[in-house]
Amino acid sequence: MKLSEIFKSGKKTISFEIFPPKPNVPLETLFESIEGFKKLSPDFISVTYGAGGSQRGRTAEIASRIKNQHQIETMSHLTCVGHSVEEIDAILADMKKDGIENILALRGDPPIDQPDFDFAKGAFKYANELIAHIRKTGDFCIAAAAYPEGHIDCKRLSEDRLHLKNKVDAGVDFLVTQLFFDNRIYFDFVEKCAQIGINCPIIPGVMPIFSSRIKNMTAKSGCSIPAKLVLMLDKYEHNPDDLRKAGEENAGIMIRELLDGGAPGVHLYTMNKLDSTIEIMKIAGLLK
Numbered sequence: 001m002k003l004s005e006i007f008k009s010g011k012k013t014i015s016f017e018i019f020p021p022k023p024n025v026p027l028e029t030l031f032e033s034i035e036g037f038k039k040l041s042p043d044f045i046s047v048t049y050g051a052g053g054s055q056r057g058r059t060a061e062i063a064s065r066i067k068n069q070h071q072i073e074t075m076s077h078l079t080c081v082g083h084s085v086e087e088i089d090a091i092l093a094d095m096k097k098d099g100i101e102n103i104l105a106l107r108g109d110p111p112i113d114q115p116d117f118d119f120a121k122g123a124f125k126y127a128n129e130l131i132a133h134i135r136k137t138g139d140f141c142i143a144a145a146a147y148p149e150g151h152i153d154c155k156r157l158s159e160d161r162l163h164l165k166n167k168v169d170a171g172v173d174f175l176v177t178q179l180f181f182d183n184r185i186y187f188d189f190v191e192k193c194a195q196i197g198i199n200c201p202i203i204p205g206v207m208p209i210f211s212s213r214i215k216n217m218t219a220k221s222g223c224s225i226p227a228k229l230v231l232m233l234d235k236y237e238h239n240p241d242d243l244r245k246a247g248e249e250n251a252g253i254m255i256r257e258l259l260d261g262g263a264p265g266v267h268l269y270t271m272n273k274l275d276s277t278i279e280i281m282k283i284a285g286l287l288k
C-alpha cells in the first residue's frame, strides 16, 4: 500500500525506522525482533540504506521480507550518492518486483574517507534530482528528509527550506524529519514550511537518547540538545541503565506531545531496540 493513501485518510501514523545489521551479523538477529515490532501495530517500518557498499543490498532484502513475509507495510530508504542512473533504475526495478511501493529518497553523505567528495560529478547532485527521476520512472509513493534545525551543510535556514520546497515540488508525498529534542522546533518548522507552500505531511522523526553517544550524533547532524537534556546526560553519566530509562521516558513524552499538538504521525528511530520501543510506546500512551 502506498503510504500517501494512509495520510489522505487522516489517520495519524506510528512508524519505526530500523537499520540492516553489520555484514558479519546474520539477518536473522534482526528478524527475531520483527514479529515483536509487529505486535506494536506500526503503520510501516522503514529500512535505512547503508552509506557504504555492502550494506546496500541488505536494505532491499529486509524491506522485501518485512513486507512479504511479515505483512507489515514498508518504506525503503535509497540514497543516490555514488550511483549511476542505470544502477538506480535497476534498484527501482527490483523494488517494483518485490512489491515495495514506498521510498525515502535521499542524496546521502560523502563517503567517510572522502570529505571533499564532489556531488556534482555524480548522476544526481541533490535529492530533488533523484526524486524527479523516481517520479518519472515508476509508480512509487516518495518521501524525503526534512531538517527542522537546517541541514548541516546549508548556511541559512531559510535557504535550506527553499531547497526543501524544490524537493517537495519534484514529487514528494510526505516528509520525515531529522531528530530534534524540543518539540517547539518541529512545530515552528512546520509553520515556516507552510508559509512557503510546503503542505504535504511532515512526520517528526523521534530519536530516543539511548546512551551518551547521542552527543556525537547531534554534533554530526547539527542538532541542538536542550539544557534539561544536557543535565540529564550529566546526571546519568556513569549509569547507562538509568540514562536509557530517562531517554525512553523523554521520547515517550515527546511523542505524546507531538501527536496531541497536531503532528500527522511520528516516526521512531528504534535503533533496532525492541524492548526500548515497547517502553516508549507505553509511555506515549500508545500501548495498553
Ligand SMILES: Cc1cc2nc3c(=O)[nH]c(=O)nc-3n(C[C@H](O)[C@H](O)[C@H](O)COP(=O)(O)OP(=O)(O)OC[C@H]3O[C@@H](n4cnc5c(N)ncnc54)[C@H](O)[C@@H]3O)c2cc1C
Binding pocket: 047, 048, 049, 050, 051, 077, 078, 079, 104, 105, 106, 107, 108, 109, 125, 126, 127, 128, 144, 145, 146, 151, 152, 153, 154, 159, 160, 163, 167, 176, 177, 178, 179, 205
Ligand atoms: C529521515 C532521514 C532518513 C535518513 N536515512 C538515511 C539513510 O538511510 N542512509 C543514509 O546514508 N543517509 C540517511 N539520511 C541522511 C542523509 O542522507 C543526509 O542528511 C544527507 O547529507 C542529505 O540528504 P538529503 O536527501 O536530505 O539531501 P538534499 O535534500 O539533497 O540536501 C543536501 C544539502 O544540499 C542542499 N541543497 C539542496 N538542493 C540544493 C541546490 N539546488 N543548491 C544548493 N544546495 C542545495 C540542502 O540545503 C542540504 O544542505 C537520512 C536523513 C534523514 C533526515
